[in-house]
Amino acid sequence: MSCHKVSRALLERFRFGELDADCDAYLAHVERCRACQDEIAVDRELAERLRSALRERVTGFEPSPAVWRAVRLQAADPEPPGRWSTVVLSLSRGLRVMVPAAAVMLAAVLAWSQPATDEGPALVSPLASRMQWQEQLSDTASVAEPVHEVVVIPSPSVQLPVPSGEMAYAELVTSIKLPTGEPTTGGVIR
């Protein structure tokens, strides 16, 4: 009979109050074995100290009457929704926003992809209209800037002036060609 086994088995039986007739052999051993006696004594002392330590934690404390009032108030409140109901509720709220938004997006995509037919004018999206407008603008911008060309045509009646005294210079007929195509006559060069 091993002392270790005896002490372990006996400790359990002493500790939990399970001594019975089967323990006679063990008890006979303990009567002769000082080590096992010490072991059991230390275990009992530890258990007593443990009870004292635990008792010390709770002695002198009582729950205050306010606890019942708080419990009653809180219990009277409606039960907060559980996890699954919360998820379903939030999903339903989300769906109420998401479904109309998805419908609008679907309509926009369909309108964009629908070609023009003979039956009627194609629906033109604002984006397409804007792009066409920008193309028109760029075509207009490619037109050459108008050049203001001045052409001086000597008149046949012009007599070369004799550079003498105060004789006036001959008049020149000038023709100015403007972008509008309308010639302007007149002008005096002195």
Added chain:
Amino acid sequence: MNVERPRGVVFGTKRPLHHGVPVGTTQPDGLVERMQSGDLGAFEEFFNTYKRPVYTTALAITRDPFLAEEILQDCFVKAYRVRERLRTDVSPLPWLQRVTTNLCYSRIARRRAIMEPLTTLITNVVADLTSRPEQVAESREIIEVLQRGIDALPPKQQTAVILYYLHGYSLAEAAEIAECNVGTMKSRLHYALKALRALLPVERRASAPDARLATDELP
């Protein structure tokens, strides 16, 4: 493996209490039924019947009277909200104790993340004070060592120790509360005591089994 679950244990009929906490309270006739029918007076009676063991467990685990009151409150609010599901043929005490221990450890885990540095500091200060034997009586020192040892136990072992040594529940009752079998409860208690014993001063421990073999008077 066939795991035996202790079901239908009648609480408070096997062992006397060690410390006067009324663990042996059985369910008064029709209390849960009356509570289920919406009788607020029955709920108050339910609260008054079971508040003490619930509060004791919470206080023993948390060591904080205010936190223990919060847990007591949460436990009974939960009991009221699930009253339709409470069994009427057995005592609700095991269920209440189970909810209490779960609430305690979830609160402690939440608080530990915040309080850990402060707790470590206080523990070190206490350790410094108690390490001067000329100022502190031996028994007081052992109690302090045990208190720290109980705090350091894993939650399942701590619960086992509180249920068995503080409340005085039988092994079967403690096992039902902890939702394990009796053998597991014995094992948890064994390892808890072993850990606590290792904290004691060497002269308070028994000699190791191997060392005892030399002086053993075995036939």
